[in-house]
Amino acid sequence: HIPAAAAVDQMVRCARTSGASRAAGFVNGVLRHLVRELDSIAPPSLEADPLSHLVHALSLPEWIAARWLRRFGAEGAAALAEACNGRPPTTLRVNCQRGSRGDLVDALRVRFPAVAPCAVASTGLTLGKPLHPGQETSFREGLFSIQDEASQAVIxxxxxxxxxxxxxxxxxxxxxxxxxxxxxxxxxxxxxxxxHERRLSLVGRESRRLGLSNLRAHCLDASVELGQLRADHPEAFDRVLVDAPCSGLGTLRRNPDARWRVRPDDPERLAESQRKLLDQALQWVRPGGALVYSVCTFEPEECEDVVAAFLAAHDNVSLAARSALLETLVPWLDETGYLRSFPHRGGGDGFFAARFEVAS
Incomplete structure (x- = not known):
C-alpha cells in the first residue's frame, strides 16, 4: 500500500501539474485532514450495502461493482476486488532452450529460498518475493523471463x-x-x-536477450491486413494465437488505473474487433491445426460470447475436447474446456482462453 503522506504529496503535485497551482494548498489541507480522520471513517459494510462497499471500500467504479455482484455474488465480488488491489506474485518462465526448470531452481534458491514450480504453468516458477531483473545474472543471460502464471497457461x-x-x-x-x-x-x-511498430520493436529485443533466432516480426493490423503475410509466408501455420486487445479487467492489480479508464460500453465494443481478429486468423490455420483465443479479462462479452459467435460463423471449427488439453491445466479448466483464471483463485491474473480445432 502507498503511504498516506506519499499519496497526499502526489495529489498536490498533480494539482500543480494540471495548472491548478492556486488549489494546491486547498488539496493538501483537505487530504491531510482526511488522513487524520481516516480511522474514524467506517466504509459501508459488505453485508448491509454490497455495492457501496465495493465502490467505497474496495475502489471499484460502480458499473464494474454492479457487474461483479451479479456474476459472483457479494462475497465473491469482494474477494475478487480485494485481490485486484493486492500485490501480484512474482512468477518466471524458464527458457527451455537454455536450461531446465530444475536447473533454474537450483540457481535461484540461495537468493530466493521459497522458489518453487508453479501449480499450473508447466515452465513457470514462483519466487515468493519481488525480483529486480537487472540485478540477476541469470536474467541478463536469458535463462528466464518474467510472466504471470495465467499468461503462461495460455501457451x-x-x-x-x-x-x-x-x-x-x-x-x-x-x-x-x-x-x-x-x-x-x-x-x-x-x-x-x-x-504498433514501436511496441513491436520490443519483441525482437526480447528475442535477442533470450538467444532466439527463430522469430520474425511484421507490423500490420491483424484484424484487416493479415493477407499481406502471403508474400513471405505462403503456407498456413500449425497453430495460431490471438491474444486479443481487451478491457484488461483481469490485470487490475498490475494496472490499477485501468479501472478508471475502461468505460461501461468497452466490453461490447472490443468484442467486435476481437471477432474480426479471429475471423482473419482462421485463414492462416492449416487443416487439422489449432487456434487459441485469449484475453486478460473475464467479462462475458469478450469471452464466451466471442467464442459462441465465432463457432456459429464457421462450421469447420470446433472447441478442443477438454480431455485433449494438457493435464496440468485442469485446475483452471471449466466443464466446457475454457481456461479461466482469477486473481482470488490460484494467484494468476484474470484470463480467459479457448482452443479451437480446425477440421482436416
Missing part, C-alpha cells in the same frame, strides 16, 4: 511442439511470442504481428 493451452510454425497475431510486447519460440526450438519458427 500451455496452445501447446506448441518442437519444429512447428506458429503465428501470434497481436504479439507486442512479445512475451507470449517469445515463449512460443522457446517451445518450437531452432527447427520451428514464429511469426509475430502487431499494428
Amino acid at each position: 500451455d493451452l496452445l501447446d506448441p511442439k518442437p519444429g512447428e510454425h506458429i503465428l501470434d497475431t497481436c504479439a507486442a510486447p512479445g512475451t507470449k511470442a517469445n515463449a512460443i519460440a522457446e517451445r518450437v526450438g531452432p527447427d520451428g519458427s514464429v511469426v509475430a504481428t502487431d499494428r
